[in-house]
Amino acid sequence: MNRIRFATSNPGKLAEARAFLTGWEVVEAPGDVDEDQPDFAGNAIKKATAAAAATGLVFAEDSGLEVGALGGAPGVHSRRYAATDAARIARLLAELAEKSDRSARFVAVIALANGKDVQLFSGAVEGVIAIEPRGKGGFGYDPVFIPKEGDGRTFAEMGREEKSALSHRGRALTALSAYLSAMLEP
Secondary structure, three states: OEEEEEEOOOHHHHHHHHHHOOOEEEEEOOOOOOOOOOOHHHHHHHHHHHHHHHHOOEEEEEEEEEEHHHOOOEHHHHHHOOOOHHHHHHHHHHHHOOOOOOEEEEEEEEEEEEOOEEEEEEEEEEEEEOOOOOOOOOOOOHHHEEEOOOOOOOHHHOOHHHHHHHOHHHHHHHHHHHHHHHHHOO
């Protein structure tokens, strides 16, 4: 089985990657970098190239929630919006309390690095922010994100496979998987 390293310390993201990249042994890459770039692609590239320097073929991902009424916030600061998932959700809901526009989208960018060569793969999903958290699954903002392509449930109310079929990260991982498969063809 082919091995690929994923520069992440997030167990939820690692599990999603393993589900999409069948035929690959996905292992966590060592190291952590500051996510100080102005966009998701910049952060993903920085993480992937830093890890690739030490480990060879590696990918990294940066993703976040962009809310229209908040000018795209929390955006690249999604993980740093507050100290915990619950606190991030509470802050988001408080900031949206008086807003009628609850449109949002999740964005994910994956950078695949092999030395200095970097390929980018992205995915997005449009949706709205719920009035209050619902569901026990997923992680991050999943309890308040309702995808437009869904049936009115939040990502946290969906099973892993159902969420992955609609999610931003699932779309980016599908593109990465297709690229890796083509890379291996004779």
